[in-house]
Amino acid sequence: MKALPADRPLLGIGFMLLAGLLFVMLDTGVKWLGQGYSPVQIVWARYAGHMLVLIGYLLWLGFTRGQALLKTESLMGQLLRGLLLLGASTFAYLALRELPMLQVYVINFSAPLLVTLLAIPLLKERVTLGRGLAVLVGFIGVLIAIGPVDWRGQPAALLPFGMALCFALYQLTTRRFGRRDHPLTSLFYAGLAGAVISSLVVPFFWTPIALVDMPLFLLVGILGAGSQLTMIMAMRCAPASLVSPFLYVQIVWASASGYLVFGDIPLLETYLGAVLIIAAGIYLATRRT
Template structure:
């Protein structure tokens, strides 16, 4: 079954399966981020980025084996590479960000990405966005300002890094939408890992620190969680409509708060929680409006 096919009928069981896949996806994504943050305390960030993509691609290559070459066939090579570069930029900004700010704070700021997708869909996808959704986007940006608190003595410039990651991730999501009508998901997944592995391999020799056994194990885990989480995300959208599973992506803030507390003794302050709640609420309202518009067509 392929999610996103017009006219396809999904059952209640499909919805539950899709939601379960999405919850698992968010848990795996944040596990990867938590391990990456732990690594940045001992190793250079570019080396952690390299591990995320190199081991991701290595595991994919082992899984695909002789099918790897065939999977690389694409009908839009420029867009595949461009999309992959956007994700590398997102990872770079986010990993540098979490090396300096709390995991929950960075994750909350990443929730700005769906709001930006709504805005960017107007010029890039020629979609119609009504005033209610535009107002919700504005409210969501206000939530980001609550988290950042510019002008306050607690304002941290490093928090702008995950916000920048949200911007590049939004454009990445637009590119993913376009590519979904061109190439198979597995092809897109392989290019994502390949481009990231190649680029980071050019940089990592200049900052390399030989890991100990634990370091190698955690680096392998970061790449593994990256690969498996992408697979689970595909399964979520195959099992149920995007409109059903997308809201459960906000469960990432719960995982980020848990890992921040367990691994780094970090707990978000009240302003971060309030700002995150505002962003999530605005995102859910936009999802609600989009769902109604689709249902009325």
């Protein structure tokens, strides 16, 4: 599989829009299943399906080509990426079980803000005044979006912040360890770490799966692999600064899915906070000063 050229912006935007849609479809299925099954079991299904799809594709490629895709410059770094993605997924699925989908998404949009801050100590990057102010505006948006919360009475409101932190660290480790590896290599090891750990834990949370729910469990796994792959392809087709802002279109699809499937009616402050967070995220993605 050849690497796509880096000068195909429309294709990159298309891949990113598709990734956003697949993520929302995935989380809709997760939230639906979460009404009757443990989030741990759903996390396992997501990563088990992820690996089945990839192993099937590697077998189709043949031994030599498939083996070549498993070579990585940093095995431990790739596995660390996978563990962080597993943490983000676990926090996300726990949050989706308790909170409206749009609220979870809006708080997760703060991940680029955390990437900017964490890159200072972890990657020794410098943050300019403009980017620092953008981070501040973004976090003000987070406070507006979550509104007044009784943290003791509603501890689930903290879960999206755990998801955002893990996802931010996942992005930083991707920048550090996955830049020279093939996209399918990164996708494989991210899925492998999640599949192994979740398989060890899931027996303690297992609930027999009803026949009617099996197709949705399978779909969750397929969407998990597909969403990650399309996002990686978007980054390979065009610069991250161009395609990343298009992932914010998820707010439209998450609003529609939350309302049509679960009857969630977002509060006005959720949208107001989202505007500030998205504006800050776009600034950080497109500016260096």
